[in-house]
Amino acid sequence: MAVGACTDRHEHISAVYESDGCLVSLTGITKADGSVWMPDDSLAAASPLASPSPLIDAVFADGISRFGMMLASDSSCGGLEADMAVAVGGSLLDPDGAVAMLRRQACQTDFGGWPISEGALLWIPAAWSAFCATSDTVWLREAYGVAQDIIARSLEVGWDSSLGLLRGSMPAWSGEQQLPYPRWADAVRRFESVSLTANVALAEAIAALERMRAVADAGGECPAVGASYVRRRVNSLLWDPSRGRYSAYLYGGRLMDMQAPVTDNIGQAMAMIWGVASEPMVSSVLSRTGYIRGMVPDLYPLMAGMKVEAALTGAPMMQTLWAMAAVMDSREESLLAAIASLCRLHASEPESGASSWLALLVMRVVFGIGLQPATIGFHPSVPQCLGGGLSLNGLRYGDAVVDVAIKGFGNRVARFEIDGVPSVTYNIADSLSGYHKVEILMANNTMTEVGVKDVGLQWCPPTPEVVWRSMSSGRIADYSVSLDYYMVVNGLRDVRLTSPEVSVSGLVSTSVAAVVGVADDGLSGFCSMPRFCVPRGAVSRYEVEECNRSGTDLVRDRRTSRRYVESGRGGLADIKVTATESDEVDCLIDICYANGNGSAGLPSATALRRVTVNGEDVGMVVMPPRGGGWWLSTGYSSSVRARLRKGSNDIVLSVVDNLGGSSAADLVLVDNVRVIRLTDELLQQ
Structure with a gap:
């Protein structure tokens, strides 16, 4: 399996050899079974784009016609x-x-x-x-x-x-x-x-x-x-x-x-x-990114259990964006691979949007049309296989209609003319009206000849599932002898585990621990669900019903309903608790809540609440729904960081007005406010 441009660039756009042996040429696409897909001749003939490739011309015309549908839908x-x-x-x-x-x-x-x-x-x-x-x-x-x-x-x-x-x-x-x-x-x-x-x-x-x-x-x-x-x-x-x-x-x-x-x-x-x-970062990213099935994947490596198709969900958009980045480093092969993959995607899935993304690629990259206030500029990047001449007719900009003709190849302009008059700025102004012609002569310079290659499919190691027996000890439920496991404490990889047993010891401060699996080749997976490991007395929960009006009709059992305080629509605008500290301390504050306004995680039903400590705004927490009608399903909100003073501290949870519309004030049930104290040892890490 390989991806690369054919030796005869004037014959092929790019030879993209995949598992099905698909080959994209200037005129059509040869499939594994030997059949050839070619666009309708009338579509290419009617295209505003004229190039050495009838295939690109036809797909471009289709993309222009579909672009408005993308915007509408x-x-x-x-x-x-x-x-x-x-x-x-x-x-x-x-x-x-x-x-x-x-x-x-x-x-x-x-x-x-x-x-x-x-x-x-x-x-x-x-x-x-x-x-x-x-x-x-x-x-x-x-x-x-x-x-x-x-x-x-x-x-x-x-x-x-x-x-x-x-x-x-x-x-x-x-x-x-x-x-x-x-x-x-x-x-x-x-x-x-x-x-x-x-x-x-x-x-x-x-x-x-x-x-x-x-x-x-x-x-x-x-x-x-x-x-x-x-x-x-x-x-x-x-x-x-x-x-x-x-x-x-x-x-x-x-x-x-x-x-x-x-x-x-x-x-x-x-x-x-x-x-x-930066420029070195661009070169590094382009050099170290491989292809799957002739395309740059959205995601790499794949997550454990993920299907290959899931890494190619945004394939058409991904190829055009990558081509735009590739020409910043003069990578012609990457540009050719993007053009070829978009043509092939359109042939196999006409409704994928690939033709519209190809049209955008041609205008934005090949013709190099860039938008600025009151002007559009031209900085083309023309592959050698398209160097026989390009024209784009009927480009509308303001009150002007512009025909653009390019001769030659490369990414350096030798001459730029508007209506036969040379220009050194390579742009046209929005003050123009009527018909105009832009002619561009390229310098025929060779862009960087760095090939592109398919990479072997690679999946991250599975995410460990740790069953915790106590605050600091547990067991890896899905332990595999083929992986190395490490403790991760406060984001840093710690000791290597030699058995399924997990133990967090020697910690004198509030910490977050997890386990991560690492494959033989050094590829790491995601860590297990992080777990707070806290010293005795470092966590306090303040029951809101003790100092706020409690009860709700959303919970049928009267006794259970009195555990909750309604916040938001029809409930309290402010919920207050008082935390008493023996000394000044930094902490994390989050809220135990229930939100049954929609399906789990639905953004439109997510509630926002502002948290203030002693009158000072310390941030907002988000409270996504946990399931439609699930008013007994509780979980913790996002957290905010605050500093509590010695003595009494007023913590207030307030409905947010005029931020994000009605979703910000959706009704939620508040169970308690949790305060997790952070010691100096942790803060200095």
Whole structure:
């Protein structure tokens, strides 16, 4: 099995040999059984793109026709693929459709999985791209206000000042996607993770907001953090120097925050495209990322038990984003592989969106069309096999209709002309109207000849299941002699275990312990569910019914119902408990609650509560639903960190107004407030 360009580049786009022996050429796709798939000649003839490849021309035409459908259908909660397409330049394919989609999404308070995940941050670079494609200042001012609100609520709910990064789950790009979290990671645990995708999106969202502010000459408060700061923190905490690539997320909670053993290639592509990764990082990521079935997988290595198809859920989008990143390092073979895989995906699954992503790739990468305020620029990257001449007719930009012709190959421009007049800026202004012709002569330079290769399928070792018998001892229920097991204490790998028995000893402070399995080749899996190991007296639970009006009609048994206090709609706006401390101490605070407003983890039914200690705001907690109608199913919210003073401390849990719409005030039942004290020994680790 191999992936690479054929020797005769003018004959083949790329020879992608897979298990089925599929070969993609300039004219069609040869399948394993010898049959050839070729597009309809009329589709290629009617395409606005004319190239040496009738196959690409036809798929491009299909993609243009389907792009508006993507924008119209992908505006529901969690549907982020269209936002990404618009954000990276797809707004030029359908400017009005992009703005209409973004307006619909702005009305959805839980769009992008908020508040569990931060997918809604992608709305902001998409809105900026839509402005650049339309030069519509009315839209810019409207988008600026929405962008301010999105960033403000994201920072208020998820920002962790101790890390300098945003907490929040990886987004789901489609409803069918299996998120790469261990089974024990419920919605609260996923929210407490620190994902690469969310924080790269945050950095770009803040940068886009600043660009909006400058162009619109708008006021308002600046975000509390800057884009450059977030980029530095991403590279500090999510970059894995031993593997030369990013980790998908930090997980384990506030006292562990260890890197996940899997890589999120969509997040990596975003980091490269949006300037988070440095040039050496870009080269490292591209060099160390392999292909599966001729495509860059969304995720690698695969999680234990995950089907191969689950790692290719976002395959069309993934290939285009990777091509955009690859040309930053002049990697022609990666560009060819992306083109070939998108053509093949379209041939096998016409409804996959592959043709629209190919159309975006051709415009954004091959023609190199980039959007800026009041201009579009051209910086093509043309493979040698397409060097016989390219033309794109009828490109609409503002009041102008532009035909673009490219001769030659490479990624350096030798001459750029508009209507026969040479230009050194390689761009056209939005002030143009009527018909114009852009002619580009490439320098015929050879791009980097670094091949791409399929890698063997690799799965992480299974996540251990530890059955705890006491606070500090337990047993690995699914112990395997083929793996090495290690204790992980507060995010650091500790002693190697030589038997299924687990013992945490010698700890003088509150700690978090887990077990991780490691394969013979050194590949690590996910750790077991983290467990608090606390000294006697380090945990206190304050029953809220002792000092607040209790009882609820949601629990049928009267005696049981008196254990709970209603918070939110129809209940109390504020719930107060008093904690008494013998000395000043740092702690984690979380809430034992029940939320039966929807299916487990449903973002739209997730409640938010603000926590104050002695009148000081210490953060918000999220309370996702635990099952529709499950008002007796309790669990703990996310946690906040606070410092309690010596003596009496007032801890207040308050309903959040004007943040995220009605979901922020959904009714929940509160059972108790838990305080976990942290000693100095732990804080110094």
